[in-house]
Amino acid sequence: MKTGTPSSSIEDYVKVIYSFTEWQDKPITSTQLAQRLGVANSxxxxxxxxxxxxxxxxxxPYSAITLTxxxxxxxxxxxxxxxxxxxxLVQELGFRWDEVHDEAELLEHAVSDTFIERMxxxxxxxxxxxxxxPIPAADGSVRMPAAHRMSDLDDGHTGRITRISDDNPELLRYLSAEEIGLDAEVEVLGRRPFGGSLVVRIGSGGTRREFDLAAEVASALWVHSEAAHAGCSVPGR
Incomplete structure (x- = not known):
């Protein structure tokens, strides 16, 4: 690898490649990379x-892209x-969770390593x-929680919401309005017939409510099962 400070474009590319494979094993293609970055395939x-x-x-050529x-x-x-x-931005400046992605995209290239570590x-x-x-540690290790996409869970599965995809700000606003957030208890009740919505019960005690979740919503929620083993720490990954 050449020495020197990488450009913001290079930083964005490697970050998107990494993020695409963080919660799945399937590598990213050039077309998917172009879609995520909003640029032309060329x-x-x-x-x-x-x-x-x-x-x-x-x-x-014509194969997926993987990081070294x-x-x-x-x-x-x-x-x-x-x-x-x-x-x-959320904890100290009062931003909503659907507002912070674009702000972070701008700031992450501008601040120093010292600033980040003091933050x-x-x-x-x-x-x-x-x-x-998961936020990687300063040494590059990443602790991934043991979690599964809600849309993949069997009927009767219980656990807590441990991750919510931030790809769609409108979906985040919908979840906020419905008071569905991290660590909420979840029970999968079943599926509506003919490819219908996923029926779940969310909350605990007297606050438990049933929801019919569309496929896009159920695919954006990741659930940690109490029976699952703890996430593992992987240096540099």
């Missing part, structure tokens, strides 16, 4: 060649920055961001 092809030249990705060890380390450092900033101390070194995504 722009992705050019940047991927540059990333490969700098030793940050492995890629062959150096690519993972750069991506994890950017993910740490992004999620700490999101947490700071982490100020926040008490949090382990997750406002959406439940």
């Amino acid at each position: 722009s992705v092809s050019e940047m991927v060649r540059k990333l490969k030249d700098q030793g940050l990705v492995d890629h062959k 060890g150096d690519g993972v380390r750069l991506a994890v450092s950017m993910v740490r920055r992004h999620r700490l900033i999101e947490t700071f 982490a101390v100020k926040l008490g070194n949090p382990l997750r961001d406002p959406h439940g995504d």
